[in-house]
Amino acid sequence: MKSVEPRLAREWLRRWDAQQERYVADREARFATIGRVVAHALRDVADPLILDLGCGPGSLSARMAGRLPAAEIVGVDVDPLLLALARGGHPDAARFVEADLGVPGWSALLGLSRKADAAMSTTALHYLPPDVLAQVYLELAGQLRPGGIFVNADNLYDEQPTIADLAAAVRRSSAAQHNEDWGSWWRAVAEEPALAELLAEREALLGHGADHRVPVSVHADLLRRAGFSEVGTVWQVGDDTILVAVR
Ligand SMILES: C[S@@+](CC[C@H](N)C(=O)[O-])C[C@H]1O[C@@H](n2cnc3c(N)ncnc32)[C@H](O)[C@@H]1O
Numbered sequence: 001m002k003s004v005e006p007r008l009a010r011e012w013l014r015r016w017d018a019q020q021e022r023y024v025a026d027r028e029a030r031f032a033t034i035g036r037v038v039a040h041a042l043r044d045v046a047d048p049l050i051l052d053l054g055c056g057p058g059s060l061s062a063r064m065a066g067r068l069p070a071a072e073i074v075g076v077d078v079d080p081l082l083l084a085l086a087r088g089g090h091p092d093a094a095r096f097v098e099a100d101l102g103v104p105g106w107s108a109l110l111g112l113s114r115k116a117d118a119a120m121s122t123t124a125l126h127y128l129p130p131d132v133l134a135q136v137y138l139e140l141a142g143q144l145r146p147g148g149i150f151v152n153a154d155n156l157y158d159e160q161p162t163i164a165d166l167a168a169a170v171r172r173s174s175a176a177q178h179n180e181d182w183g184s185w186w187r188a189v190a191e192e193p194a195l196a197e198l199l200a201e202r203e204a205l206l207g208h209g210a211d212h213r214v215p216v217s218v219h220a221d222l223l224r225r226a227g228f229s230e231v232g233t234v235w236q237v238g239d240d241t242i243l244v245a246v247r
Pocket of ligand 1: 077099123209
């Protein structure tokens with residue numbers, strides 16, 4: 001399993017977190033809220049198993065490991081470079097596994113020995129169109145124990161254009177607009193010789209992702225159809241939303 005040297009990984013992770021704050025207003029508040037939700041839902045579970053879907057370089061897994069040190073956390077992502085940064089920068093936080101959520105059967109690659117108590121995701125599932133999300137939610141439902149929860153934090157949209165525009169304006173007003181952007185971060189990675197091999201692997205594997213702007217109501221509908229009994233928003237700032245579903 002590939003990993004980046006810890007000091008170098010931590011440097012790139014710090015820069016990643018700043019870059020993501022350009023798109024996610026008060027990202028640490030979002031992480032802290034996910035932590036509170038998961039900790040409360042699992043308050044009676046001594047050694048919970050928690051999945052992080054689209055974990056990237058492990059920012060949320062690491063914060064959850066800090067909040068729930070007894071938890072076993074499994075992060076899954078399709079990007080070999082971001083996973084190698086996660087393993088190097090957060091070696092004790094989680095087990096980081098490469099799998100494409102868009103390919104049915106991804107959960108078999110996670111090496112799980114039991115059903116998970118919770119799954120979480122942040123700024124990741126917008127890459128998936130509704131038909132793929134439907135499959136992902138169905139497969140996820142099969143991996144969560146009854147009463148387990150799924151927490152999806154993302155910029156989730158309203159179907160009404162004026163409301164969506166106002167919500168986006170609220171988010172933008174408190175996001176770190178002057179931080180480095182996504183393109184600049186990846187261009188800087190391309191200048192780093194120690195990451196060249198991982199970048200080539202990534203480029204051979206992945207196309208360019210897009211935001212499918214799936215409305216929050218569609219997420220809720222797909223989750224209910226996949227077998228989740230309750231679905232609702234527990235936190236929202238503009239269109240930055242934390243949606244929780246109960247298995
Ligand atoms: C914007 S990043 C967010 C990463 C991390 N959750 C964070 O907040 O720092 C989106 C992540 O979703 C992952 N992703 C996109 N499509 C995916 C797929 N089909 N399967 C697994 N991961 C995927 C990307 O590789 C990337 O790591």
